[in-house]
Amino acid sequence: MAYAGYGGYSAPGGYGGPGGFSRPATGPPHGADPQLWAWFTAVDTDGSGAVGAHELEKALINGDWTPFDLDTVKLLMSMFDVDRSGTIGFNEFCGLWKYIKDWQNVFRHFDRDQSGSIDRNELRDALSQFGYNLSPQLIGLVQAKYDIKASAVVTGHGPPPGITFDRFVRACVVIKQLSEAFQRLDTDRDGWVQISYDQFMQTVLSLP
């Protein structure tokens, strides 16, 4: 089975804690990390007490100082907005913050040449360690999809080739979600599924 293995290095898990308490209008909730609270209030530029996608987009910066792309921001929001309010409250923000920190460690681990981006071999090693033994063709497809430079003319300026941090997280999360969707259908675990048009559409359209 291509997807059933589990490597020694695992991708950060999603947010498992309780969600969505209302914070008081003034001051942090009891027991809050003061540093995280300070960062949350800085990101919440309109002072609404919750962080929207565009506020988050402005706050999340890659190692090369480029902003996170909006698709990754929206994916993260869909994972951590556990009360489905459309915004990220302080508790949700704490989960998101830890998740990004965990991914930063993963990224540094697999960026072996310390280039600040993930090349094809580094991507293959990372996905293999996460338990996804994808074919070389599929690795190439993922690399082409998430490496900005691979899909545009190289103009000589902008980020260097390779997958930036934000898009690396997105690639890994998408592969995880697709693999899990497939596994749910593959009840006999033989790596093949028989699937109707309706099931196929349901499966893919249910992904964030």
Added chain:
Amino acid sequence: MAYAGYGGYSAPGGYGGPGGFSRPATGPPHGADPQLWAWFTAVDTDGSGAVGAHELEKALINGDWTPFDLDTVKLLMSMFDVDRSGTIGFNEFCGLWKYIKDWQNVFRHFDRDQSGSIDRNELRDALSQFGYNLSPQLIGLVQAKYDIKASAVVTGHGPPPGITFDRFVRACVVIKQLSEAFQRLDTDRDGWVQISYDQFMQTVLSLP
């Protein structure tokens, strides 16, 4: 077969013309529509001779004056950037312009109550006319995915419930691409495919 029918009203087709000639540094190419040229140069705010995603995002406005969402802009760019330059040249722009105009007519046709957005019944009718006879459950899933209001708390301001023009186009294009991907696998046309993990990942990751 759920997806094999073809209705009397068809979704606009993609760009079929030749792509990517260089325009002269000054003035429109020979035979260009003067109005389209004027709009192209207005959208090309940095005067580079080609339109990028963010320039296009600023230029595309829904009937309710909200801007197109970036995902739709990027989907349109992927369809019309036929020379894979990462930007839209004038010829590509002409194709995109016609495509959006065609979709506007389709949208007006199916927005029967003239509300400026597509509700669930209108969506069902449109997809059915395009030849996609999706189950009620699947229609509900598409509605929830592409209706902004359905996935966020109703705050009393912002666009009314229903699918806006930009997201209607995206929903229809995504359903078309998913259906075509399934059809390519369904070689005996019985509405079922047997698919391996690798094929499943290839199919979904190959979509824009």
